[in-house]
Amino acid sequence: MEQRQFAKALRKNMTDAEQLLWRHLRAHRLGDQKFRRQQPIGLYIVDFVHFGARLVIEADGGQHNDSLDDAVRDAWLRNQGFTVLRFWNSDILQNIEEVLEAILKELAKSDPLSPSPSPARGEGSGDDVTTRDFHES
Template sequence: MDQRQFTKVLRQNMTEAEQLLWRHLRAHRTCDQKFRRQQPIGPYIVDFVHFGARLVIEADGGQHNGSADDAVRDAWLKSQGFTVLRFWNNDILQNIEAVLEAILIELAKSIPSPPTPLPQGERGDGKFVSTRDSHEP
């Protein structure tokens, strides 16, 4: 099965914890931020990703406890500029608010806030003023 087909299978067979977390992350529901689920990145398929913030979120079951494969995967993702957050499935299911708060804290670190507008008197009149010398081409 190629990566694209496998991604589709993963989307159709999400765990209960992944489904719960996706309900909160999908459709810009978390601070109007865009997440994708079961997304290929290089040789891996991550559970959730926010490309603008370079944030990967993994929902892990017991099979991931101390996994050497996960350490290699996380190191590769970090080398590509991603931050990886891992949550145990039972934490997602039993304390979704804390999980979402941790995600929001990480998003706040990664996404620049919009610029604050200049005070009324410092905005100018909106006309374009050239600083070029009129003799330059």
């Protein structure tokens, strides 16, 4: 199946967690921000993306536990300038407010008008890793 057709099929068959998160992200509902769902980027299809903030959000089920494919994919996305946030489906379903708060915090880092901008790389931040993993250990 061609990538765009596959993305379209994924949009029609979203998981419960993806559907819940999409209800909060769609139509500029979260902080008036624009997200897309099941979006092709390179060879991959990401669950949600905010192109302006270069932010990818993934809703993960058990099949993603310690996935080498996810690590490779996240590294490729980082090399393209994206930050990747991963949330377990159970966290989305049971703690949606915390998930949304984490997304808003990440968006604030990329907003130059944010009241508390994060330091630029090399200016004492000490953290140049752009993947944030919210999975529990």
